[in-house]
Amino acid sequence: MEVSKEELIAVLAQFNPWWRGEAIADLPAWRRAAFRELSAWTTTPPAPRAVLLSGARQIGKTTLMLQTVDTLLCAGVSAANILYATFDHPLLKLSGIDAVIAAWREREPRTDGPEYLFLDEAQFIRDWGTWIKHQVDFRKERRIVFTGSAMPLVEAGQESGVGRWHTIRLTTLSFYEYLQIKNLSLPALAKLRSLRDLFEWPQADFYRASETASVYVGHFHEYLLRGGFPQTAQMNSIVQAQRLLREDIIDKVLKRDMTALFGVRRVLDLEHTFLYLCMHDGGLLDMVNLCASLEVKRPTAQNFIELLEATHLIYRLPPFGYGKDVLRARFKIYLADAAIAPAVMLKGKSVLEDSTALGIATETAVFKHLFARYYAQNVRFTYWRGKKDREVDLVAEVGGEIIPFEVKYRAQHTGARELKGLIELCEQKRISRGYVVTKSLGDFGPMTGVPQSELPGSQSPAQIMRIPAPLLCYWMGALEIAV
Numbered sequence: 001m002e003v004s005k006e007e008l009i010a011v012l013a014q015f016n017p018w019w020r021g022e023a024i025a026d027l028p029a030w031r032r033a034a035f036r037e038l039s040a041w042t043t044t045p046p047a048p049r050a051v052l053l054s055g056a057r058q059i060g061k062t063t064l065m066l067q068t069v070d071t072l073l074c075a076g077v078s079a080a081n082i083l084y085a086t087f088d089h090p091l092l093k094l095s096g097i098d099a100v101i102a103a104w105r106e107r108e109p110r111t112d113g114p115e116y117l118f119l120d121e122a123q124f125i126r127d128w129g130t131w132i133k134h135q136v137d138f139r140k141e142r143r144i145v146f147t148g149s150a151m152p153l154v155e156a157g158q159e160s161g162v163g164r165w166h167t168i169r170l171t172t173l174s175f176y177e178y179l180q181i182k183n184l185s186l187p188a189l190a191k192l193r194s195l196r197d198l199f200e201w202p203q204a205d206f207y208r209a210s211e212t213a214s215v216y217v218g219h220f221h222e223y224l225l226r227g228g229f230p231q232t233a234q235m236n237s238i239v240q241a242q243r244l245l246r247e248d249i250i251d252k253v254l255k256r257d258m259t260a261l262f263g264v265r266r267v268l269d270l271e272h273t274f275l276y277l278c279m280h281d282g283g284l285l286d287m288v289n290l291c292a293s294l295e296v297k298r299p300t301a302q303n304f305i306e307l308l309e310a311t312h313l314i315y316r317l318p319p320f321g322y323g324k325d326v327l328r329a330r331f332k333i334y335l336a337d338a339a340i341a342p343a344v345m346l347k348g349k350s351v352l353e354d355s356t357a358l359g360i361a362t363e364t365a366v367f368k369h370l371f372a373r374y375y376a377q378n379v380r381f382t383y384w385r386g387k388k389d390r391e392v393d394l395v396a397e398v399g400g401e402i403i404p405f406e407v408k409y410r411a412q413h414t415g416a417r418e419l420k421g422l423i424e425l426c427e428q429k430r431i432s433r434g435y436v437v438t439k440s441l442g443d444f445g446p447m448t449g450v451p452q453s454e455l456p457g458s459q460s461p462a463q464i465m466r467i468p469a470p471l472l473c474y475w476m477g478a479l480e481i482a483v
Helices: 005-015 035-043 061-074 090-095 097-107 128-138 154-161 175-182 195-200 203-213 216-226 238-262 267-279 287-294 298-310 324-328 340-344 355-377 416-429 469-477
Strands: 050-054 082-086 115-120 142-148 165-169 314-317 332-335 380-385 391-398 401-408 433-438 463-468
Touching (some): 005 082, 005 090, 005 097, 035 061, 035 142, 050 061, 061 082, 061 115, 061 142, 082 097, 090 097, 128 142, 165 355, 175 216, 175 469, 195 433, 195 463, 216 238, 216 355, 216 469, 238 267, 238 298, 238 340, 267 287, 267 332, 298 314, 314 355, 314 380, 340 355, 355 380, 355 391, 355 401, 355 433, 355 469, 380 416, 401 416, 416 433, 416 463, 433 469, 463 469
Parallel strands (some): 050 142, 050 165, 082 115, 115 142, 401 433, 433 463
Antiparallel strands (some): 314 332, 380 391, 391 401
16 A cells, blocks of 8 residues: 555644644643753764654653754754654554655755654564664764664664764653642742762751652652553542553554564563563562463563663662673562552552552652663662562662662651661662662651761772652752762
8 A cells, every 4th residue: 555645745744833834733831851862962973873752651752853944943053954744643554654754855855954754653663773873874864862672683783873872761750840740839849969968967957858858749649549641640630540541552552552563462561561560570580470371471571671761650679780690680570660569459548558568659659760860870779689589679870889778668767677678788789879669758867877887998888878768769850969
C-alpha cells in the first residue's frame, strides 16, 4: 500500500501548525528539568550529534520536544525549517522517514539556517540507527531530536551510534516537578547546593525545615499514588489516575509495543511476569521462584525481564562489588515509578494504610530520584549485603566516591541499632558519609552517638545524615543540586 504525497502532507500539516503561523495548542507553562539540557543541545550543540530522548510512555517526551520547537520559533528560527513527525501514526509509519522528509520539503521549501527534525517514537522508523548515523555523518545542516519509549536494540545499536547521538534519559516526574505541575502554593523550602550542606546546618535549621515541610507530606503520599506521569498527576480522582496508568502499561506497552517491536507472542506470560515483579518491587529477584510460580522456562523469563527493562518499566541493580560473585548474584528490581505497582494491582489508597507497601513505594521513589539526578554522571547503582544478612538498600558510586542510602520509612525513630548494615559498609569501605531516608519530619539531622570505630586511614568516622523522604525527593528534583 502506497500513501499519496497529498495524504502525507495533510497529516504533517496537522502536526506542524507553525507552518500556518499558528501557535502550538495546549502547551503547558511548566517544563521538565531536562528542558534546559535539550534546549542547549538543540540551539548550541556542544558536539555534532543527534539527541535521543529516552524514557517510558506518557512521561512528557512529546511535550518537551514541542516546548523546544516553541523556543526555536520565539528565537526567530524559520517555521519552514522545523519538522515534527510522530511515527506512531500509521500513515507516517507506513510511508517511512525519507517520504516524510520529501513531503515536508514539498510543503515547506527550505530557508537559510539549520534544519530541525523532531521525530517522535522513532523506534518505528525502519533501520532507525543506520538512518540517524548517516544523517549525523553527512547532513551537518540538520539537528535531530528523536524519542523512544521502547527502543529495541538500543544497546546493540550503540556500537554504530557511538558519537552520533547524545542520550537524555527521562524518568517519570520528580516530586519537585509534580508540585510544579499541580501549581500548588506551598511555603518555600530551604535551597541546597548539595546534600553535603546539611552537615553544616545548625540545629535550628533542621527545626525550621521540618516545620515548613509539614504541608508537603500529604502531597508526597498522593504523589506516590498518582505517580510521576503528567496526565495522571493532574487528574482529580486517584482511582481514575491509577486505572489510566494501568491501561497505558498493560494495553499499550505490554500488549502493543512488545508485540509490534519485539515480536512477543506469549503476551499473557509477559503480563504475569510483570505482575510478579510488581508484587516484589524493591526486592531481590528470585528467578527459580518466578519460573516455578509462573510455569515459564528460565530463558523465557530472562528475556521478558530484559524487554521490560528496554521499555523503561523496571530497573535492575546488581550487588555491590565486581567479579564472578556479582555475576552469579541476584539482581534487585525497582519499578520505574512508585505508583505502578498500586495502579497495576488496583490497590487504590490502601497503600497508605499498609506500612510495608508504603515503605516499598518510598524506596522505589527514592531510587528513581537518585537515578534521575546522576545517570548522566556515569553513576553506578548497586545494593550491598554483608555479614549476618545486613543490607544497605542503595549504593551510588559516582565521581570516585561511594555514597550509601538506607531507606527506613517507618514511624519509629531511626537509631544506630537499625543501621548496622550501613555502619558496617562505611567502616569496611572507608566511606566518609551516608544517608538514611526516614518517614517522620522529626527524624531529621545528623546521627550522634553512632558506635563506630575510627576508619583506617581516615581522620574521623563516617557522618550519617537522616533525611525525611519528602525532603530528599524534593531536593533531588530541584535544579542544580548534587549529592
